[in-house]
Amino acid sequence: MNSSTRSRLYRWDVKASPYLYIAPFFVLFAAFGLFPLGYTAWVSLHDWSLLSDEHTFAGLDNYQRLLGDPYFWNALRNTVSILVLGTVPQLLLALLMAHLLTMRLRGRTFFQMGMLLPNVASVVAVAVIFSQLFGRDFGVINWVLESLGAGRIDWQAGVASSHIAIAVMIIWKWTGYNALIYLAAMQAIPRDMYESATLDGASSIRQLRSITIPMIRPTVIFTVIVSTIYGLQVFAEPQLFAGGGYDTVTGGSSRQFQTLTLYLYEHGFNRGFQFGYASATAWVMFVIIVVIAVLNYLLVRRIRSSS
Amino acid sequence: MTMQLVKGGEAGPAPRIGRRSHRPVRTLSHRLRPGRLTYLTLLAVMFFSAFPLYFSFVVASQDNSALGRIPPPLLPGANLVDNVRRVFDTVPFGAAMVNSVIVAGTITASVVLFSTLAGFAFAKLRFKGRTALLVVVVATMMVPTQLGIVPLYLLMNQFGWTDSLQAVIMPALVNAFGVFFMTQYLREALPTELLEAGRIDGAATHRLFWHVVLPIARPAAAVLGMLTFLTAWNDYFWPLIVLSSPDNYTVQVALSNLRSGYVTDFSLVLTGTLLATLPLLVVFVVLGKQIIGGIMQGAVKG
Numbered sequence: 001m002n003s004s005t006r007s008r009l010y011r012w013d014v015k016a017s018p019y020l021y022i023a024p025f026f027v028l029f030a031a032f033g034l035f036p037l038g039y040t041a042w043v044s045l046h047d048w049s050l051l052s053d054e055h056t057f058a059g060l061d062n063y064q065r066l067l068g069d070p071y072f073w074n075a076l077r078n079t080v081s082i083l084v085l086g087t088v089p090q091l092l093l094a095l096l097m098a099h100l101l102t103m104r105l106r107g108r109t110f111f112q113m114g115m116l117l118p119n120v121a122s123v124v125a126v127a128v129i130f131s132q133l134f135g136r137d138f139g140v141i142n143w144v145l146e147s148l149g150a151g152r153i154d155w156q157a158g159v160a161s162s163h164i165a166i167a168v169m170i171i172w173k174w175t176g177y178n179a180l181i182y183l184a185a186m187q188a189i190p191r192d193m194y195e196s197a198t199l200d201g202a203s204s205i206r207q208l209r210s211i212t213i214p215m216i217r218p219t220v221i222f223t224v225i226v227s228t229i230y231g232l233q234v235f236a237e238p239q240l241f242a243g244g245g246y247d248t249v250t251g252g253s254s255r256q257f258q259t260l261t262l263y264l265y266e267h268g269f270n271r272g273f274q275f276g277y278a279s280a281t282a283w284v285m286f287v288i289i290v291v292i293a294v295l296n297y298l299l300v301r302r303i304r305s306s307s
Numbered sequence: 308m309t310m311q312l313v314k315g316g317e318a319g320p321a322p323r324i325g326r327r328s329h330r331p332v333r334t335l336s337h338r339l340r341p342g343r344l345t346y347l348t349l350l351a352v353m354f355f356s357a358f359p360l361y362f363s364f365v366v367a368s369q370d371n372s373a374l375g376r377i378p379p380p381l382l383p384g385a386n387l388v389d390n391v392r393r394v395f396d397t398v399p400f401g402a403a404m405v406n407s408v409i410v411a412g413t414i415t416a417s418v419v420l421f422s423t424l425a426g427f428a429f430a431k432l433r434f435k436g437r438t439a440l441l442v443v444v445v446a447t448m449m450v451p452t453q454l455g456i457v458p459l460y461l462l463m464n465q466f467g468w469t470d471s472l473q474a475v476i477m478p479a480l481v482n483a484f485g486v487f488f489m490t491q492y493l494r495e496a497l498p499t500e501l502l503e504a505g506r507i508d509g510a511a512t513h514r515l516f517w518h519v520v521l522p523i524a525r526p527a528a529a530v531l532g533m534l535t536f537l538t539a540w541n542d543y544f545w546p547l548i549v550l551s552s553p554d555n556y557t558v559q560v561a562l563s564n565l566r567s568g569y570v571t572d573f574s575l576v577l578t579g580t581l582l583a584t585l586p587l588l589v590v591f592v593v594l595g596k597q598i599i600g601g602i603m604q605g606a607v608k609g
Binding site for chain 1: 341345346348349352353355356357359360362363366374375376377378379421422424425427428429432433434437440444447449450451452453454455456457458459460461462464477478480481482483486509511512513516537540541543544548559562563566567571573576577580583584587588591592595596598599602603
């Protein structure tokens with residue numbers, strides 16, 4: 001091989017290699033992530049089912065039917081309610097736990113591991129375990145309530161009680177995880193800010209509110225947005241919380257805890273594969289997710305940056 | 308791509324794994340002496356974190372009649388072996404375990420390899436559009452890909468892959484969090500001089516990758532591998548939709564099948580839960596420190 005060929009090869013290697021290395025990610029993500037999401041819009045404009053090869057163009061029919069379906073609005077209400085109940089306490093608790101972990105603790109690693117333990121369990125495992133704990137007749141939680149002199153609760157039956165039970169599952173699984181993310185951000189805060197606050201006699205909780213939270217604002221924004229996107233797609237918890245049979249698809253006997261993804265699942269994969277209708281549901285969900293995420297961003301951004 | 312990985316990904320300081328992190332001396336940690344209340348609160352949190360898992364073990368070791376007792380049993384019984392046998396009789400749980408190992412193993416190998424490749428390019432190679440493409444990677448971490456489920460199903464149907472493991476594996480072969488994570492790590496951990504020295508010796512890029520980049524990336528690859536395996540093992544929505552015959556079920560789908568009968572046999576279902584979660588718990592207890600490190604690396608600058 002002469003030297004000019006070699007240097008040409010070398011130049012080509014330096015130019016092309018980077019693109020070659022990032023190609024697998026972009027190609028595969030485009031094929032299995034972005035393309036399906038975009039194609040959903042196309043499918044949603046058709047009468048599309050797995051059972052026939054005819055896909056008649058239907059315009060906005062699917063959307064019209066969807067927005068006219070009270071069950072859809074019911075699912076939206078349930079989803080937002082579970083989102084609020086499962087996310088607000090979760091992130092507040094995570095902030096508090098992270099705050100405690102910044103102190104000079106004995107056994108810090110033990111506490112960190114213990115906090116992350118729930119995150120190792122799958123959503124299916126979490127839903128199954130908590131369905132047992134929230135059992136009406138033999139659940140531990142009702143037994144505790146009764147010992148305290150309160151009455152038994154039929155957790156699955158009510159709207160509020162079922163939402164609380166599902167929110168508890170979400171809180172249990174994700175609080176420790178978010179606490180670790182907050183903790184990592186908190187460790188970058190300079191110590192003298194706290195020292196002067198301590199001299200001024202500010203309590204620990206006061207310091208959390210006026211120093212820590214403003215200082216880690218970007219992290220708070222991030223966790224709020226991600227938890228929102230996640231919370232609006234909750235599926236396994238309500239599906240497995242229902243006893244059995246068709247209730248697992250409708251989210252309880254009177255749809256008291258059917259979420260949007262469960263609604264999508266019902267129409268797309270349980271009732272004759274109405275792919276057009278399910279795709280319309282997915283697109284409407286997408287718009288809802290973007291809107292609520294942006295709203296949350298604007299809300300959290302109002303946390304005053306510390307001077 | 309699932310949420311668990313997305314949850315960890317943020318713009319922030321470069322990960323420092325397996326090396327002593329170089330902290331400024333006066334930071335927040337170790338700033339206050341904790342009081343008794345702090346320890347009590349944390350111990351309460353520990354209790355609530357551990358109790359549901361402990362209780363599922365209790366239920367898994369009792370027979371169903373014990374579960375009707377008031378007060379409920381809080382100590383393990385002697386029925387665990389019996390219940391395990393019943394799980395394997397009810398659903399092909401052994402096959403499900405094998406399927407999950409295949410799925411999670413393949414996905415982990417692929418994610419780690421492709422993330423390291425792309426991370427190397429983004430961290431250390433120069434090319435047009437690098438910054439813009441990296442922004443695209445970060446943005447895709449926020450995309451709710453679960454909503455593309457219907458066309459994804461149609462796509463798999465076209466390929467004739469429905470009800471097969473490759474349908475579960477294919478969409479998860481890459482993820483944005485992995486690329487981002489590796490980029491951050493290699494930016495810090497990979498000395499540019501080392502690459503330049505290799506270039507001067509006339510090494511082609513792929514040789515640099517195998518002989519220089521991979522050995523240095525190993526600690527981060529281990530953390531990414533663990534997080535990916537955990538996520539893939541626990542994934543539920545997509546496998547539930549695309550798999551239809553019990554022999555192809557992954558562990559999570561088999562588990563949900565145990566649950567979905569009209570009468571829930573809790574000692575059976577929770578034994579299944581225990582079997583599905585135990586391998587992960589063992590890994591977590593052994594390697595938990597690194598996993599925690601990995602999650603904390605993803606955090607945003609304050």
